[in-house]
Amino acid sequence: MTGNAGRKPARRFVREDIAELRFTRASGPGGQNVNKVSTAVELRYPLPLAGLAEDHLQRLRKLAGDRVTQEDVLILKADRFRSQLMNREDALDRLEEMLAKAAIRPRKRIATKPTWSSQQKRLEGKTKRSSIKAGRGAVRDD
Numbered sequence: 001m002t003g004n005a006g007r008k009p010a011r012r013f014v015r016e017d018i019a020e021l022r023f024t025r026a027s028g029p030g031g032q033n034v035n036k037v038s039t040a041v042e043l044r045y046p047l048p049l050a051g052l053a054e055d056h057l058q059r060l061r062k063l064a065g066d067r068v069t070q071e072d073v074l075i076l077k078a079d080r081f082r083s084q085l086m087n088r089e090d091a092l093d094r095l096e097e098m099l100a101k102a103a104i105r106p107r108k109r110i111a112t113k114p115t116w117s118s119q120q121k122r123l124e125g126k127t128k129r130s131s132i133k134a135g136r137g138a139v140r141d142d
Contacts, residue, residue, distance in 0.1 A: 012096070012099075012100065013050075013052075013096055013099035013100060013103065014045075014092060014095050014096050014099060015049075015050060015051065016092070018045065018046055018049045018050065019043055019044070019045050019092070019095070020043070020044040020045075020046075021041055021042070021043055021044075021088060021091070022041070022042040022044070023038040023039070023040065023041055023042075023084055024038055024040045024041075024042060025037070025038050025039070025040060026039050026040035026079040027040075027079070037084070038084065039079065039081070039082060039083060039084045039087055040077065040078065040079035040087060041077070041078045041079070041084065041087040041088050041090075041091045042075060042076075042077050042091075043074075043075070043076045043077075043078070043091040043092070043095060044073050044074070044075055045073065045074040045075075045076070045095060046071075046072065046073050046074075047060065047061070047068070047072045047073065047074055048072055050099075052099075055105070056102055056103055059102040059103075060074070060098065060099065060102035063098060063101060063102050064098065074095070074098075076091050076094055076098075078090040078091035078094065
């Protein structure tokens, strides 16, 4: 059997040579395994070294939110699995997904004219609302 059977495709955006991985003990329940083995992964990815275009970086910073530090380092934590190797792959996969999502440029919105019927509906709604509000005034004795 030859080929890439069972292999994941190569990562397009992640430069693994600049990604720093730190292994810590995971939190939460899990018994002796959690207490003894450092399975959780903290991935630190310095954005200036990533070699991404400026617009790509801006979208990534917005997408990552508070996971980007003041030093412009993206930090992802992965502790879903009991295995250090699986948590490492999970962190790298999540980083790849985030970078790929940030690579997509949003389409520019093309302004269009409202249709005649939508304009009529809007004006009818305003007229109806106006009459409701006009009826709320003080009661006059004639």
